[in-house]
Amino acid sequence: MSGTVxxxxxxxxxxxxxxxxxxxxxxxxxxxxxMGDDGSGESHFTIEIEAAAFASMNRLARQRAVIAALGDIVGQRVHAVAIKAGVPAE
Incomplete structure (x- = not known):
């Protein structure tokens, strides 16, 4: 995939x-x-996401779902991700 992380x-x-x-x-x-700064300028991120898909999930399940959707990015190409996942109007 081309482009930025x-x-x-x-x-x-x-x-x-x-x-x-x-x-x-x-x-x-x-x-x-x-630690974890590889000099790429793309090592640490915060993700804020709202989606109806999270409605039946608790906080931990939402975070796990986001990490799973990102595949090998977290831990391989990105050192750390802070996740704030919720549902619309929550």
Whole structure:
């Protein structure tokens, strides 16, 4: 896949959950020089996502679903992801 890791995550999450709101925030600059900073500028992210698909899931299940949708990105190409997953109007 070409493009940035942010673009790839956006495409994967949109395809998996059809979110009503999706924000992928690159926090890598805050972690420059820390463990997990590979110098790529794409090592740490916050994902804020709202989707009806999360309605029947608890907080942990939502986070696991997001990580699963991202495949090998987390842990292989991205060091850390903070996830805020909810349903619309929650």
């Amino acid at each position: 942010t673009d790839e995550m956006h495409d994967l999450l949109t395809g998996a959950f059809a979110p009503t709101r999706l924000a992928i925030i690159n926090d890598s600059a805050k972690h420059h020089g820390h």
